Amino acid sequence: MKKSSIILFIIFVLIFSACIENQFSNASVNLASGYQLYERNCSNCHQKDGSGFARLYPPLLNSDYILNNPNMVDSIIKHGQKGSIKVNGVEYNLAMPAYTKLSQHEVNQIAYYVLIKFNKLDSLLMEK
Amino acid sequence: MKYKIIILVLLAGLLIACGKKKLPILGERAVDVKTVNGQEVIDTIYQTVPDFSLTNQDGKIIDQNTINGKIYVADFFFVTCPTICPRMKKNLLTVYEAFKGNPNILFLSHTIDPEHDSVAVLKNFAERLGADSKQWHFLTGNRDSIYELATHGYYATALPDSTEPGGYVHSGGLILIDKNRRVRGIYDGTSEKDTKTLMEDMELLLNEKE
Numbered sequence: 001m002k003k004s005s006i007i008l009f010i011i012f013v014l015i016f017s018a019c020i021e022n023q024f025s026n027a028s029v030n031l032a033s034g035y036q037l038y039e040r041n042c043s044n045c046h047q048k049d050g051s052g053f054a055r056l057y058p059p060l061l062n063s064d065y066i067l068n069n070p071n072m073v074d075s076i077i078k079h080g081q082k083g084s085i086k087v088n089g090v091e092y093n094l095a096m097p098a099y100t101k102l103s104q105h106e107v108n109q110i111a112y113y114v115l116i117k118f119n120k121l122d123s124l125l126m127e128k
Numbered sequence: 129m130k131y132k133i134i135i136l137v138l139l140a141g142l143l144i145a146c147g148k149k150k151l152p153i154l155g156e157r158a159v160d161v162k163t164v165n166g167q168e169v170i171d172t173i174y175q176t177v178p179d180f181s182l183t184n185q186d187g188k189i190i191d192q193n194t195i196n197g198k199i200y201v202a203d204f205f206f207v208t209c210p211t212i213c214p215r216m217k218k219n220l221l222t223v224y225e226a227f228k229g230n231p232n233i234l235f236l237s238h239t240i241d242p243e244h245d246s247v248a249v250l251k252n253f254a255e256r257l258g259a260d261s262k263q264w265h266f267l268t269g270n271r272d273s274i275y276e277l278a279t280h281g282y283y284a285t286a287l288p289d290s291t292e293p294g295g296y297v298h299s300g301g302l303i304l305i306d307k308n309r310r311v312r313g314i315y316d317g318t319s320e321k322d323t324k325t326l327m328e329d330m331e332l333l334l335n336e337k338e
Contacts, residue, residue, distance in 0.1 A: 045214045053218055055256035093252065097210055097294065 034113025037106055041099060042114075050118040056094055058087040061118045070121055074111040077102065150336070151304075151329055154283070154311040176309040177281045182238070182269035185251040186261050190236070194265070195309065199333050200234035201326070202303045203317060204274075204284050206241035207253050211292075212300040216317035220302060221257060224264055226327055232334060235264040238278065240296055242268045283314065302326055306333055 039048065045057040052059035060066060065087040066073060080098035084091055099107070115121040155175030162169050181191040203220060205213040220235065227233045239245035245253075250266035259266070267274075278284040278298075285299040304313040304326060313329050316322040 041210075044211060053214060054221070054258055056217075056253070057214065092256075094256070095208065097208060 030109050030112050031116065034109040035117070037102075037110045038113050041102070042110065045096075050114070052087075055090060055092060058085070058090070058092045060114050063087050063119060066114065066119050067121070070115055070119075073114055074107050077107045077110055078104075149332065151306075151312040151332055154314070174308075174310050177305060177311070178277070180273065180277050180281070182267040182274070183247060184261060184265040184267055185247060185254045187247050188261075190265050190267055192309070195234060195236070195305070197232075197307050198234050199232055199307060199330065200236055200305050201330075202236045202238065202282055202284075202305060203301065204238050204240050204278050204282075204298050206239050206294065206296060206298075207245050207249055208241070209294045209296070211294060212298075212318050216300050216302070217257060219317055219320060219323040221259075223302075223323060223327055223330075224259060227330065228260075228263070230263075230334075233263070233330065235259070236267060237264070238267045238274055240274060240278070240298055242271050242274060282311065304329060304333065306336070 042060075046052055046060050047057075050059060050061035052061075058065065065085060076096065077099050081096040084093040086092075102110070153174050157175065158173045160171040160173050162171060177192075177195075179192045181189060184190045201220070201223060203216060205216060217237075220237070224235055239250065245268050247268060250268055251261075254261060254264065254266045282301075282303045284301050284303065289296060300317045302315045302317040302323070303311060304315070306312045312333060313326065315326040315329075
């Protein structure tokens with residue numbers, strides 16, 4: 001009885017640690033490929049450091065708009081954005097094109113990068 | 129040791145003296161032989177930017193009279209361009225800031241998507257960029273005239289291409305024109321290094337004697 005519960009406990013710990021490790025390595029893979037995808041698709045306008053440019057392209061770095069709408073990031077990449085928005089007190093109204101050629105996986109990786117790297121949003125916040 | 133220093137100083141002096149470069153005149157040229165006072169005179173005719181008539185962000189007509197006697201930088205872009213235009217505009221803004229208020233310098237940014245980039249769209253874009261419409265003109269007009277001007281006036285590429293992000297393929301060149309409407313340099317607007325060279329060359333042109 002005692003022996004079997006110890007075995008069960010060990011198995012449980014093993015599975016748990018495997019999961020943690022897996023989660024960690026996935027996160028770093030996501031950030032690395034998210035970075036590459038961001039550089040290729042987004043940095044021309046929003047800049048490499050996410051600081052934005054003039055009153056044309058809003059910042060993604062420490063953006064109150066993103067902090068208030070973290071779940072909208074992937075949808076904006078996929079469908080684009082039109083109309084006037086306010087980011088950190090500044091109004092922007094240039095349309096952003098929809099990135100229809102990116103796969104859902106790629107969109108997620110970019111969104112992950114923008115949320116974690118530029119806005120320090122914990123991965124837990126991203127779970128929908 | 130002493131000799132070495134003297135040679136070094138001489139070399140430096142020589143370099144400074146030779147450093148005053150003159151910008152080339154780009155494009156085709158023709159030779160015109162005229163008879164002046166019974167003598168044959170050979171005159172070189174350089175290719176110049178042809179006459180044009182376009183509308184700027186204030187709805188004002190901009191044509192060859194606007195650029196008469198001015199040095200200017202021309203480029204081709206479109207507002208919804210997600211690729212090289214933002215990088216070009218960022219570099220061009222640096223050039224603009226450096227020559228802001230100089231009455232001898234103008235900037236002419238031509239849209240290659242005039243269907244979308246109306247006067248109002250260009251006005252919004254220019255204001256958001258921080259460009260003054262007295263010195264930096266954002267031009268729209270007839271699509272074919274703009275493409276013709278790009279290709280034959282400024283040696284730039286501008287073509288619709290559905291496979292390109294944004295729908296157009298175009299060169300990222302910043303084109304430097306002198307007071308006589310001649311192309312004196314083409315610089316990669318996406319490169320910070322090339323943009324720096326452009327600014328140095330603009331200074332050279334400003335100081336150029338006729």
